[in-house]
Amino acid sequence: MTKRVVHYVNQFFAGQGGEESAHLEPVTVEGALGPGLQLQALLGDEAQVVATVWCGDNHFAENLESTRREVLRRIASFEPDLVIAGPAFNAGRYGMACGEVCRSVTEELNVPALTGLYPENPGVEIYSRDIYIVPVADSARGMKVALQAMGALAAKLLNGELQGTAEEEGYLSRGRRKNFFFAENGAVRAVEMALAKFHGQPFRTEFEMPVFDRVPPAPALKDLKGATIALVNSGGVVPMGNPDRIEVSSASHFGRYSLESLEDLTAQAFESVHGGYDRTYVNDDPDRVVPLDALRALEKEGVFGRLYEYYFSTVGTGTPVKNCSRFGTEIAEQLKADGVDAVILTST
Amino acid sequence: MKLELRRAVVEDLVFGPATGLAGGLLTVDSDEALRCLEGIPLTKMRLEIARPGESVRIIPVKDVIEPRCKVEGPGEVFPGFIGDVETVGEGATLVLEGAAVVTCAPVVGFQEGFIDMCGPGADYTPFSKTKNLVLIAEPEEGLEKHAYEGALRMAGLRLAHYLAKACASVAPDRTETYELPPLAGRNSDLPRFVYIYMLQSQGLLHDTYLYGVDVKKILPTLIHPNEVLDGAVASGNCVSACDKNTTYHHLNNPVIAELYRRHGIDLDFLGVIVTNENVILVDKKRSSSYTAKLASLIGADVAIVTEEGYGNPDTDLVMNCAKLERRGIRTVLITDEAAGADGASQGLADAVPEATAVVSAGNVNAIVVVPPMDRVLGWPESIATLSGGNESSLRPDGSIETEIQAIIGSTNELGFSAIGSRWV
Numbered sequence: 001m002t003k004r005v006v007h008y009v010n011q012f013f014a015g016q017g018g019e020e021s022a023h024l025e026p027v028t029v030e031g032a033l034g035p036g037l038q039l040q041a042l043l044g045d046e047a048q049v050v051a052t053v054w055c056g057d058n059h060f061a062e063n064l065e066s067t068r069r070e071v072l073r074r075i076a077s078f079e080p081d082l083v084i085a086g087p088a089f090n091a092g093r094y095g096m097a098c099g100e101v102c103r104s105v106t107e108e109l110n111v112p113a114l115t116g117l118y119p120e121n122p123g124v125e126i127y128s129r130d131i132y133i134v135p136v137a138d139s140a141r142g143m144k145v146a147l148q149a150m151g152a153l154a155a156k157l158l159n160g161e162l163q164g165t166a167e168e169e170g171y172l173s174r175g176r177r178k179n180f181f182f183a184e185n186g187a188v189r190a191v192e193m194a195l196a197k198f199h200g201q202p203f204r205t206e207f208e209m210p211v212f213d214r215v216p217p218a219p220a221l222k223d224l225k226g227a228t229i230a231l232v233n234s235g236g237v238v239p240m241g242n243p244d245r246i247e248v249s250s251a252s253h254f255g256r257y258s259l260e261s262l263e264d265l266t267a268q269a270f271e272s273v274h275g276g277y278d279r280t281y282v283n284d285d286p287d288r289v290v291p292l293d294a295l296r297a298l299e300k301e302g303v304f305g306r307l308y309e310y311y312f313s314t315v316g317t318g319t320p321v322k323n324c325s326r327f328g329t330e331i332a333e334q335l336k337a338d339g340v341d342a343v344i345l346t347s348t
Numbered sequence: 349m350k351l352e353l354r355r356a357v358v359e360d361l362v363f364g365p366a367t368g369l370a371g372g373l374l375t376v377d378s379d380e381a382l383r384c385l386e387g388i389p390l391t392k393m394r395l396e397i398a399r400p401g402e403s404v405r406i407i408p409v410k411d412v413i414e415p416r417c418k419v420e421g422p423g424e425v426f427p428g429f430i431g432d433v434e435t436v437g438e439g440a441t442l443v444l445e446g447a448a449v450v451t452c453a454p455v456v457g458f459q460e461g462f463i464d465m466c467g468p469g470a471d472y473t474p475f476s477k478t479k480n481l482v483l484i485a486e487p488e489e490g491l492e493k494h495a496y497e498g499a500l501r502m503a504g505l506r507l508a509h510y511l512a513k514a515c516a517s518v519a520p521d522r523t524e525t526y527e528l529p530p531l532a533g534r535n536s537d538l539p540r541f542v543y544i545y546m547l548q549s550q551g552l553l554h555d556t557y558l559y560g561v562d563v564k565k566i567l568p569t570l571i572h573p574n575e576v577l578d579g580a581v582a583s584g585n586c587v588s589a590c591d592k593n594t595t596y597h598h599l600n601n602p603v604i605a606e607l608y609r610r611h612g613i614d615l616d617f618l619g620v621i622v623t624n625e626n627v628i629l630v631d632k633k634r635s636s637s638y639t640a641k642l643a644s645l646i647g648a649d650v651a652i653v654t655e656e657g658y659g660n661p662d663t664d665l666v667m668n669c670a671k672l673e674r675r676g677i678r679t680v681l682i683t684d685e686a687a688g689a690d691g692a693s694q695g696l697a698d699a700v701p702e703a704t705a706v707v708s709a710g711n712v713n714a715i716v717v718v719p720p721m722d723r724v725l726g727w728p729e730s731i732a733t734l735s736g737g738n739e740s741s742l743r744p745d746g747s748i749e750t751e752i753q754a755i756i757g758s759t760n761e762l763g764f765s766a767i768g769s770r771w772v
């Protein structure tokens with residue numbers, strides 16, 4: 001069965017003129033138009049460009065949400081199997097429009113979508129995690145090559161054959177790591193890479209070092225007397241039975257538990273579910289990770305104002321940094337809203 | 349130092365009246381084999397066989413050990429555990445290639461894993477390709493956890509040694525010679541390679557042993573690669589299944605194999621520096637500085653560094669890298685990544701700009717669904733508490749949805765497997 005493709009372009013590539021026509025509203029044309037004619041030739045009998053939707057770049061940029069919805073409605077009416085936008089090369093507004101169209105189609109119609117952008121087009125940074133972007137030249141002089149690359153990726157998407165890396169398949173990485181099996185084991189690859197590195201020959205690391213979000217510690221409290229202090233841990237200490245089902249590793253969430261009227265975390269009422277260390281000692285006495293007993297004693301002595309009435313807990317082992325960042329943000333928001341002045345973080 | 353590995357290939361494994369190897373068929377006398385475990389505080393011990401392609405799941409797996417024994421030369425394999433602590437790596441060693449001992453018990457830590465002998469899970473573990481003699485056991489009542497780990501460790505090593513010893517008179521199918529001359533006599537123009545062998549030593553059931561010594565108590569030290577081939581390094585840890593180095597991995601260390609293969613061709617293999625992965629910062633600093641100094645002292649130009657585990661030891665990994673590079677030693681790291689089930693998170697817990705050459709051993713959080721198996725050896729419900737699994741992993745039909753980190757050896761950071769992560 002012939003697959004159905006809808007193509008999105010701007011006023012210029014629809015043959016309606018340049019800046020003077022950039023204010024024009026969305027228009028639908030049956031069949032292929034402009035660069036879509038060449039796309040149709042590349043796709044052959046496998047797929048048909050059933051319609052082209054075009055819109056003025058300024059109109060799209062200035063009425064973003066309403067235009068996005070209108071273009072999406074027009075595209076959806078053709079029940080496409082795939083949507084192609086552009087290529088927009090290094091054009092800023094056109095690139096944004098292509099990105100918006102592709103992201104809407106992907107997320108709201110659940111239909112694959114691709115565009116072609118110059119790698120430094122601002123749209124790449126905004127949309128590359130959500131859509132397929134074929135790297136193309138910075139101007140329409142690269143049209144022929146761009147359409148060939150986009151047509152090749154379109155054919156793979158239509159056939160559900162996207163198996164390789166982003167580079168092999170011809171799109172800009174969507175920022176995700178995927179496992180592959182290679183011809184050589186890791187040790188062989190490492191020695192090969194080491195020889196190249198030593199000899200000053202080109203080599204490619206398989207994993208670029210991540211850039212860390214280093215957070216400078218807040219300044220120390222000048223006076224503890226009036227301070228509210230909270231306890232937060234990644235050692236997996238939860239009420240017995242793990243009511244929030246926090247995972248033993250690779251946690252997807254954290255828990256908040258009341259310390260009200262408690263002087264001590266007992267082995268009868270609390271346990272650790274952490275999967276990364278021997279829990280014998282913490283399960284003997286959960287205060288070893290959540291030092292409630294010590295803080296209550298200091299609170300009574302008047303060393304600090306009061307202990308916050310809840311503690312937060314999650315499991316740190318194997319937990320992706322993305323999750324950890326979210327936990328940190330959400331926990332900090334709650335603590336701030338409740339007027340907590342300082343936090344004691346304990347791990348394991 | 350010169351060592352012969354005499355390899356006798358095991359094509360199939362069966363139970364029978366007398367343990368021995370003939371025509372590629374390894375026969376095991378189950379009763380006699382279990383008698384070699386007398387005195388070890390385990391109960392309900394039994395042996396099972398799992399062959400490649402069979403519909404069998406083994407869960408939870410503690411360690412995998414290749415059967416080896418000394419047939420010539422000083423000492424015995426697994427020094428410090430089997431026989432004495434004599435330096436090994438010389439003479440000749442018999443290897444029952446293609447066979448493995450697998451220990452399985454309801455266990456110890458939370459970071460054991462499973463082995464599927466067929467299906468999609470089998471692709472991720474090298475032990476779906478070995479003929480496995482599986483020891484299933486339970487601890488004696490009241491056995492303390494660390495003693496339990498020690499008992500299982502010893503049981504696996506003894507069984508592996510017993511199997512090889514029973515076949516000691518067999519003619520090998522092929523013999524490989526491993527020999528490196530003393531450092532002082534080298535006059536090669538080839539780049540001088542050192543292997544930095546990081547061993548898991550975070551403690552609390554995360555331990556590895558060198559000649560029976562817990563490596564969290566050592567300063568980094570220089571050893572000959574042949575010592576590793578004779579079992580000087582033994583696993584005693586319960587780190588995540590995906591990147592724990594089983595004793596089998598140590599015996600068949602792929603970095604040592606590759607450096608030996610290319611030695612004298614395009615590199616000069618100097619030796620192995622064993623170092624640890626302790627949890628406290630002062631230990632990390634001391635060990636990484638000492639490692640870089642040793643590498644420099646023996647004149648290394650290039651270092652290959654392998655990690656064991658993820659998270660905390662990422663710091664040891666990148667500290668080693670930075671300090672080696674600052675001494676002008678070109679360094680390549682092998683590590684896995686914890687990039688999340690969707691692959692969108694950063695995969696390392698620590699980083700340095702000097703780490704410009706890294707081999708990826710895969711994303712531990714990738715999800716796999718493995719179908720039910722006809723035969724399950726062990727305790728399938730344990731997937732709920734294995735790292736990578738959760739309470740809903742085991743489905744009513746016996747299939748399992750889990751991160752690949754619950755599969756033994758899936759992202760081995762010695763670079764044993766062909767897996768790796770790339771950008772999509």
